[in-house]
Amino acid sequence: MKVNEYVRAASLEEAYSLKKSSPKNKILGGGLWLKKGNGDVDKLIDLSRLGLDQIKEEKDYVSVGALVTQRAFETSPIIKKIGGGVLSDAVHQIMGPAFRNSATIGGSVYGKYGFSDVITALLGFKVDLVFYPEEVISLDEYVKKPGFADGILTEVRIYKSSAKSFFKKVKMTALDYPILNVCVTKDKDYRIVVGSRPLVACLCEGAMKYLNEGGKDVDQAVELAMQELKLGDSMSAKGEYRSHLARVYLKRALEEVK
Ligand SMILES: Cc1cc2nc3c(=O)[nH]c(=O)nc-3n(C[C@H](O)[C@H](O)[C@H](O)COP(=O)(O)OP(=O)(O)OC[C@H]3O[C@@H](n4cnc5c(N)ncnc54)[C@H](O)[C@@H]3O)c2cc1C
Incomplete structure (x- = not known):
């Protein structure tokens, strides 16, 4: 990645107007993902003076x-x-x-x-x-x-929430990206999330509805989640393997938080 100019914005207004003025102007967070990209950046907009680190x-x-x-x-x-x-x-x-x-x-x-x-x-x-x-x-x-x-x-x-919670990241090595990740929480209602599908994470709305309306059968909830989840192939894993993992960890998660 090549950067033409680094700008330390003095206000959100300035940062926003720079961002809007060209698709080649980019907001800087930690820069770790930006650095992996190949595209050239015209103005790299640093927000570090704006008190957003609290x-x-x-x-x-x-x-x-x-x-x-x-x-x-x-x-x-x-x-x-x-x-x-x-x-x-x-x-x-x-x-x-x-x-x-x-x-x-x-x-x-x-x-x-x-x-x-x-x-x-x-x-x-x-x-x-x-x-x-x-x-x-x-x-x-x-x-x-x-x-x-x-x-x-x-x-x-x-x-704020005092939900009972479960999170699992399945990965090949300690520093790897996840092959699949699962988060299930139960406060008043259940929230069931599956990510790295490899698409971005989604809520399993059908399974949540079943449980939040009083359904008690964990296997039935897992089945509903599996029917609605779209799991695909990537370099690191096949959709079939992701399905196997999702089934196992959703069941484990639901049993843990119930
Ligand atoms: C080698 C590597 C391994 C990784 N492994 C994992 C992993 O296993 N699990 C995981 O969850 N994540 C992983 N990540 C992703 C990482 O955790 C961060 O989510 C990622 O680097 C983005 O954060 P950043 O602060 O570096 O953002 P940046 O690279 O600075 O920005 C990312 C994008 O967001 C935009 N942006 C940043 N801040 C703002 C803002 N406030 N408003 C508007 N736009 C903004 C930038 O313009 C850019 O387009 C990995 C990343 C790398 C490089």
Whole structure:
């Protein structure tokens, strides 16, 4: 990747107007994914002066600034309180600490990577994304929408929850991308998420409806999830193997959180 100019934005307004002015101008998170790309960047827009690196506890939700690093997220006592610490646990499994000290939560969510452990774990909870200048959209909707948001992601709001939670990342080696990841949480309602399909994570709405309307049979819930899940092939695994993994870990997850 070649960068023509590095700009440290003095305001969100300036960052947004630069982003809008050319598709070759890019917002910088930790830069780890950007660096892997081949495309040239005209202006690389740094948000580090804008105070977006804070984790704050509000009344109903936890506010995570887009520039919070994965490491700060994973080690935050506020984040560890959500769902028994499942979010910390999920992020802890990405690469090593040096990597997580640079990669940001904003870059991880904005990019909607199919393999994302961050998105799979966050989808286990009610989460809103706040974009500058004015959009607030749930993570559930954001992952379903084609393409990427036009604005700048400033904040990820995770609604407080003491849900019983399960997260599993299946990978070939310790530092690898996931072949499949699964997150299941049960607060008042169940949320069942499968990611790295290899498409971006999705909620298993039919299985959730069955359980949330009083269904008790775990095998039936797994069957419903398997019917609605689209699992495909990638370099690392065949869809058939992903189906086998999903069946096993969904059952294990549902038995653990019930
Ligand atoms: C070698 C490698 C291995 C990885 N393994 C895993 C893994 O196993 N599991 C996993 O979950 N993830 C994995 N990842 C992804 C990683 O965890 C991050 O999600 C990824 O690097 C993006 O975060 P970043 O801060 O580096 O974003 P950047 O690279 O800085 O940005 C990514 C994209 O988001 C845009 N962007 C960034 N911040 C904002 C913002 N605030 N508003 C609008 N747009 C924004 C950028 O313009 C860019 O298009 C891996 C990445 C790499 C490079």
